[in-house]
Amino acid sequence: MQALANNLNNTTITDHLVSRCKKGDVHAFRELYNAYSAAMYNICLRMTGNTADAEDTLQEAFMQVFRNIERLENAGSVTAWIKRIVVNHCLSHLRKKKVYFEEVDNIDVGDEDGAVDEDSFAWTVAAIRDAIHVLPHGYRTVLNLYIFEEYSHKEIAAMLDISESTVKTQYMRAKDKVRQIVKQKNAIR
Structure with missing residues (x-):
């Protein structure tokens, strides 16, 4: 029961925060950034592989979040929405670096369990x-x-x-x- 109350309370807080952001409240933008930046930074770091690129990518992604917050229709999906923007910025960054994905058709990749003990x-x-x-x-x-x-x-x-x-x-x-x-x-x- 307590978990449900906390979840409803968090949703209300998020709805209010997004509403404030949509009105241009700079303090709300800071709160939103503080609430999500650490988790999103971890995504950036895992995907880009280094601190400098992760920091740059995170900042670019949050600039897009702030520019497009009025397009967010459901505040309850803010985490997924921000994550999608962050992942897309990471992928864009990797494309700029010309990351190579080896195209294959029917290559045998071996036994998933492998011979490794x-x-x-x-x-x-x-x-x-x-x-x-x-x-x-x-x-x-x-x-x-x-x-x-x-x-x-x-x-x-x-x-x-x-x-x-x-x-x-x-x-x-x-x-x-x-x-x-x-x-x-x-x-x-």
């Missing part, structure tokens, strides 16, 4: 994060969109203007590459 080495959050960070941009982008942003392969294909099979292949290869990187790091220990 995952129990034979330690999986740590830091090791996986570091491994994702060093992935090629194409792999990292697909992996982030699928795992962290929870887009479907079909949605990712549409966003990146590539085939769904390419998305699936990039995702499988990214997972395999993460396994390899973590396994190599643990072998060096």
